[in-house]
Amino acid sequence: xxIFNSYTNQIEEFISIHxxxxxxxxxxxxxxxxxxxxxxxxxVFFDTVRRYLESLGYDVKFVSNFxxxxxxxxxxxIEENETxxxxxxxYINAFLDDLNALNCNTDYLxxxxxxxxxxxxxxxxxxxxxxxxxxxxxxxxxRVDKIKDYGKLSNRNIDDLISGSRVDINPKKESPLDFTLxxxxxxxxxxxxxxxxxxxxxxxxxxxxxxxxxxxxxDIHGGGMDLQFPHHENEIxxxxxLHNHSLARYWMHNGRLSFKDEKMSKSLGNVVFVKDITxxxxxxxxxxxxxxxxxxxxxxxxxxxxVKEWQKLEMAVKSLFLKLDLEKQxxxxxxxxxxxxxxxxxxxxxxxxxDFNTANAxxxxxxxxxxxxxxxxxxxxxxxxxxxxxxxxxxxxxxGLKIQLIPMNSEDRNLYEQWQSARSSKNFxxxxxxxxxxxxxxxI
Ligand SMILES: [Zn+2]
Numbered sequence: 306x307x308i309f310n311s312y313t314n315q316i317e318e319f320i321s322i323h324x325x326x327x328x329x330x331x332x333x334x335x336x337x338x339x340x341x342x343x344x345x346x347x348x349v350f351f352d353t354v355r356r357y358l359e360s361l362g363y364d365v366k367f368v369s370n371f372x373x374x375x376x377x378x379x380x381x382x383i384e385e386n387e388t389x390x391x392x393x394x395x396y397i398n399a400f401l402d403d404l405n406a407l408n409c410n411t412d413y414l415x416x417x418x419x420x421x422x423x424x425x426x427x428x429x430x431x432x433x434x435x436x437x438x439x440x441x442x443x444x445x446x447x448r449v450d451k452i453k454d455y456g457k458l459s460n461r462n463i464d465d466l467i468s469g470s471r472v473d474i475n476p477k478k479e480s481p482l483d484f485t486l487x488x489x490x491x492x493x494x495x496x497x498x499x500x501x502x503x504x505x506x507x508x509x510x511x512x513x514x515x516x517x518x519x520x521x522x523x524d525i526h527g528g529g530m531d532l533q534f535p536h537h538e539n540e541i542x543x544x545x546x547l548h549n550h551s552l553a554r555y556w557m558h559n560g561r562l563s564f565k566d567e568k569m570s571k572s573l574g575n576v577v578f579v580k581d582i583t584x585x586x587x588x589x590x591x592x593x594x595x596x597x598x599x600x601x602x603x604x605x606x607x608x609x610x611x612v613k614e615w616q617k618l619e620m621a622v623k624s625l626f627l628k629l630d631l632e633k634q635x636x637x638x639x640x641x642x643x644x645x646x647x648x649x650x651x652x653x654x655x656x657x658x659x660d661f662n663t664a665n666a667x668x669x670x671x672x673x674x675x676x677x678x679x680x681x682x683x684x685x686x687x688x689x690x691x692x693x694x695x696x697x698x699x700x701x702x703x704x705g706l707k708i709q710l711i712p713m714n715s716e717d718r719n720l721y722e723q724w725q726s727a728r729s730s731k732n733f734x735x736x737x738x739x740x741x742x743x744x745x746x747x748x749i
Pocket of ligand 1: 332
C-alpha cells in the first residue's frame with residue numbers, strides 16, 4: 306500500500322512501525338460551533354483510512370482530540386453567558402451526532418485538552434528543561450531556531466518566514482518565529498501552572514497528548530492541508546526537541562473544500578453545516594468522490610447530482626437484496642468466485658492501496674452497480690446475485706457508505722404483495738400509498 310507522505314513530499318510504501326498495528330492521530334475540532342461540510346472532509350476521509358487499514362488486518366489505534374480550550378470558545382462563552390465547559394460539551398455532543406449521521410466510527414479515544422492539562426504542563430516543563438523553551442513573565446515560547454529543518458513539512462524557508470513575520474513583533478520573543486506554548490491570562494478559563502495562571506497554546510496541546518497516549522513515534526498523523534503550517538510544523542518542532550523524531554512516520558493532509566470556488570468561512574457567509582444537510586450518506590459519497598489531496602468544490606447544484614446518483618446506487622443494491630429475500634435465496638455465506646466480480650474487487654482494492662484513491666474506488670462501485678442492474682433485468686442466477694451483493698456491500702462498507710438491507714417480515718411481505726397487485730390492477734393511488742409504507746420500513 307502506498308501513501309503520499311507530506312513530510313517527505315513523496316509517495317511511499319506504507320510500512321507500519323509495529324507489525325499489523327497502526328497508531329494514528331487526527332487533529333480534531335475546536336468545539337465552539339457546529340462543523341461545516343469542509344470540516345467534515347477530514348473526518349470522513351480519515352474514518353475511511355481507518356476502515357481500509359482494518360480491512361487489511363491492521364489493529365488500528367485511532368485517536369482524535371477535542372480542542373476545548375481556545376480563545377474562540379471563551380469568546381462564545383462570553384457571548385452566550387455560559388461557562389466554557391457548557392459551550393464545549395454542547396458542541397462535542399453535536400459533533401458526535403454528526404459523526405454518527407455520517408456513519409463514522411465514534412468508538413475511539415477522544416482526549417480533551419482540559420483532561421490532559423497536567424501532562425501538557427509537564428511537556429512544556431520538559432521543553433524548558435532542555436532549553437528548547439523559555440519563560441518570559443509567565444508566557445512560555447518555543448525556540449524555533451534550535452530546530453534545524455524547521456519548515457520542512459510545509460516547504461517553507463526560515464528566512465522567508467522571518468521576513469514575513471516582522472509586522473507583528475512581540476518584544477518578549479527572542480525571535481519572531483518563536484511560538485507560544487503557554488499564555489499567561491486571566492480572561493476566560495485558565496489553569497494553575499509553574500509558569501503562571503493561563504492556558505496552553507494549541508500547537509503544544511496535540512503533540513503533548515500524542516506523547517502521553519502513544520509514548521513513541523506514531524504511524525500516521527492526519528489533518529487538513531491548512532494545518533500544515535504553523536500547527537503541524539510546530540508539533541514536529543516540539544517532537545524533534547524532546548524525542549528527535551518527526552512525531553509521525555507518515556503525515557497525511559486532505560485538500561480544502563470550497564463553496565462555489567470560495568473558501569467556506571463564516572465571514573463570507575457561505576458556511577453549510579453538516580447538521581443542515583438532510584442526506585448524510587450522499588454527503589459522505591460526495592466527500593469521497595474526489596481524491597483526498599485534490600481540492601473539492603461544493604455547490605447545491607452539483608451536490609444534488611450526487612444525491613441522485615446515490616439514490617440510484619442505493620436502489621440498485623436494495624432491489625438486489627429484495628429479489629433474493631423475496632425468493633428466500635439470500636445467502637450471506639457465499640464465496641465470491643466469479644472472475645468478473647473478483648476483478649472488480651481487485652480494482653477497488655488497488656485504488657484504495659494507491660494512496661486511498663477513493664475516486665477510483667467509487668468508479669469500481671459504479672461499474673459493479675451497472676452489472677447489478679443488468680443482472681436484475683436478466684434471467685436470475687441466485688448464486689451470481691449473491692456474489693454481487695456481497696461484493697458491493699464489501700466496497701460500500703470500506704467507504705463507510707451505509708446501505709441498510711432489512712429482511713422482510715410477514716407483514717412486510719403482505720404489504721409487498723398488496724403493492725404488486727395494486728400496481729397490476731392499475732390502482733395507482735393505493736400503489737403509491739403502499740410504496741411509501743414499504744419505503745418508510747426501509748424495504749425498498
Ligand atoms: Zn492538532
